[in-house]
Amino acid sequence: xxxxxxxxxxxxxxxxxxxxxxxxxxxxxxxxxxxxxxxxxxxxxxxxxxxxxxxxxxxxxxxxxxxxxxxxxxxxxxxxxxxxxxxxxxxxxxxxxxxxxxxxxxxxxxxxxxxxxxxxxxxxxxxxxxxxxxxxxxxxxxxxxxxxxxxxxxxxxxxxxxxxxxxxxxxxxxxxx
Amino acid sequence: xxxxxxxxxxxxxxxxxxxxxxxxxxxxxxxxxxxxxxxxxxxxxxxxxxxxxxxxxxxxxxxxxxxxxxxxxxxxxxxxxxxxxxxxxxxxxxxxxxxxxxxxxxxxxxxxxxxxxxxxxxxxxxxxxxxxxxxxxxxxxxxxxxxxxxxxxxxxxxxxxxxxxxxxxxxxxxxxxxxxxxxxx
Numbered sequence: 001x002x003x004x005x006x007x008x009x010x011x012x013x014x015x016x017x018x019x020x021x022x023x024x025x026x027x028x029x030x031x032x033x034x035x036x037x038x039x040x041x042x043x044x045x046x047x048x049x050x051x052x053x054x055x056x057x058x059x060x061x062x063x064x065x066x067x068x069x070x071x072x073x074x075x076x077x078x079x080x081x082x083x084x085x086x087x088x089x090x091x092x093x094x095x096x097x098x099x100x101x102x103x104x105x106x107x108x109x110x111x112x113x114x115x116x117x118x119x120x121x122x123x124x125x126x127x128x129x130x131x132x133x134x135x136x137x138x139x140x141x142x143x144x145x146x147x148x149x150x151x152x153x154x155x156x157x158x159x160x161x162x163x164x165x166x167x168x169x170x171x172x173x174x175x176x177x
Numbered sequence: 178x179x180x181x182x183x184x185x186x187x188x189x190x191x192x193x194x195x196x197x198x199x200x201x202x203x204x205x206x207x208x209x210x211x212x213x214x215x216x217x218x219x220x221x222x223x224x225x226x227x228x229x230x231x232x233x234x235x236x237x238x239x240x241x242x243x244x245x246x247x248x249x250x251x252x253x254x255x256x257x258x259x260x261x262x263x264x265x266x267x268x269x270x271x272x273x274x275x276x277x278x279x280x281x282x283x284x285x286x287x288x289x290x291x292x293x294x295x296x297x298x299x300x301x302x303x304x305x306x307x308x309x310x311x312x313x314x315x316x317x318x319x320x321x322x323x324x325x326x327x328x329x330x331x332x333x334x335x336x337x338x339x340x341x342x343x344x345x346x347x348x349x350x351x352x353x354x355x356x357x358x359x360x361x362x
Contacts, residue, residue: 017189025196032203039211046218053222053229060232067239074246074254080289080346081253084323085316091324092312099305113328 103133117164118142123156124149130159138163256321261294261345269318273311274300275336287349294345295325301336308339321346 014022098118102108106129110121118138124130127149139145142163149157247254263279271277280297287293302308315322328341 013185013188015185015189018192021189021193021196025193025200028200029196029203032200032208036203036208036211039208039215042215043211043218046215046222050218050222050225053225057225057229057232060229060236064232064236064239067236067243071239071243071246074243074250076289076291077253077257077348078246078250080291081256081321084321084344084346087323088312088315091328092309095305095328096309108330109332111330113326113330115326 101134101137103129105129106134117162119163120161121159122161123152123158125156127157130157135161141165253321256319257291257346257348259319260347261296261320263296265319270311270314273307273314274302276301282345285344288344288346290349292347292349294347296343296345297340298343299338299340301333301338303336305330305337 095113098111098113102120102122106122106124108120108122110119112119120134124134130147130149135145135147138161143166144162144164146162147159149159152158261282263282267277267279277300278298280299282294282296285293285295302311312324315324323344323346325342325344329339331338331340
C-alpha cells in the first residue's frame with residue numbers, strides 16, 4: 001500500500017550544510033598545511049644556504065690568509081732586492097770615488113776594499129805628493145790611516161796605505177745600508 | 178518555550194567545533210612558532226650573507242693587491258725563484274770583462290729568511306768603468322746578487338785583475354713559501 005505518489009528521496013549524512021562546512025574547512029586546512037610546508041621548506045633552504053655561506057666564508061678566510069702571506073713575502077723580497085741593489089750602487093759610487101781620489105801622479109798597483117777599510121798599494125814620486133794629494137783626502141774619510149814607504153826604481157817610492165774607519169761607525173754604515 | 182534541535186544539526190555543530198579547534202591548534206601549535214622560526218632564520222641568514230659579502234669584498238681587494246704586486250715585481254719574484262747558474266751568469270756578464278771565472282757556489286748563512294749562496298769571482302777588466310757597468314747590469318740581471326767585500330783590484334800589465342765575492346739571494350725552500358705561484362681562486 002502506497003502512502004505517497006512521489007518517490008522518497010534518499011537520506012544522506014552529506015547534506016548541503018555539511019558539504020558547505022567541509023568545503024570551507026578543507027580549503028582552510030589545505031591553506032594552513034601549504035603555508036606550514038612552505039615555511040618548513042624555507043627553513044631547510046635557509047639552513048642549507050647558511051651552511052654553504054659559512055663554508056664559502058671559511059674558504060675565503062683561508063684564501064685571504066694565504067694571499068696576505070704571499071703579499072708579505074713579496075714585500076720582503078722587494079725590500080731585500082732594493083737593499084741589495086742600493087748596496088751595489090753605493091759600492092759602485094764608492095769605487096768610483098776611490099779611483100777619482102787617486103791623483104794622476106800617483107799610480108796604484110793594488111787596492112783592497114774591505115768592509116771597514118781600504119788598503120792601497122802603489123808608487124808615488126815622493127812623500128809630499130802622496131801626503132798632499134792622497135793622504136789628506138784619505139784622512140778626511142778614514143779615522144785610522146797608516147802609511148809605509150819603501151824605495152822603488154828611479155827614485156820613486158812604493159807605498160802601502162792602510163785605512164780604517166772606526167768599528168762603531170763601520171757598523172753604523174752597515175746598518176744604514 | 179521548547180528549542181527543537183535536530184540530531185543532524187547537532188552533528189553539524191560538533192563537526193564545525195572539531196574542525197575549528199583543529200584549525201586553532203594547528204595555527205597556534207605549529208604554524209605560528211614555525212613562522213617565528215622562519216623570521217629568525219631569515220634574519221640570521223641575512224646577517225651571514227652580509228658578513229660573507231664583506232669577506233668577498235675584502236678577498237677581492239686582497240686579490241687585486243696581490244696581482245698588482247705580482248705584476249709589478251714579476252722580475253724580482255722570478256729572480257728569487259731561479260736557481261743560480263754559473264754558466265748562464267758568465268754568458269750574460271762576460272761582455273764586461275776580458276776574462277771571468279766563477280768558483281763553486283757554496284751555501285752561506287741565511288739572511289732575512291732568504292737562502293744565501295756565496296760565489297767567488299775573479300776577472301780581468303780593462304778599466305774600472307767595466308766594473309761599474311757590471312754593477313749596473315747586476316741589478317737588471319736574472320738573479321738577486323750583491324757584490325760583497327772584500328774586493329781586490331790588482332794591476333796586471335795593462336789590465337786590472339779583480340776578485341770579489343758575490344752573494345746570490347734565493348727563496349728559502351725550507352720555508353715552503355713561494356710567492357710566485359699564483360693560487361688565488
